[in-house]
Amino acid sequence: LTSRALAKARLRNVNWKVLLGAVAISSLYGVRHPYHQRFVPGRDFDLLDMVADAIGSIIGASAVGAWSIISRRSETRDVL
Numbered sequence: 001l002t003s004r005a006l007a008k009a010r011l012r013n014v015n016w017k018v019l020l021g022a023v024a025i026s027s028l029y030g031v032r033h034p035y036h037q038r039f040v041p042g043r044d045f046d047l048l049d050m051v052a053d054a055i056g057s058i059i060g061a062s063a064v065g066a067w068s069i070i071s072r073r074s075e076t077r078d079v080l
Helices: 002-006 016-037 047-079
Strands: none
Touching: 002 016, 002 047, 016 047
């Protein structure tokens, strides 16, 4: 969703800057969320949770990047 927002909802606008920004924003949110869990009874701050969130954002951004490349290639084939 972050990649889509940064690319203004267009796959052709997806580039490495958009994907890097999406990973950074999602990872920062992933750091903030476990921090706030410290204040909820029965929940605690876990470093592995932050690492999992960062890895998930990288995987998600990679999937959007791959989808963008595939989409662009299929558009050029349709024109030919």
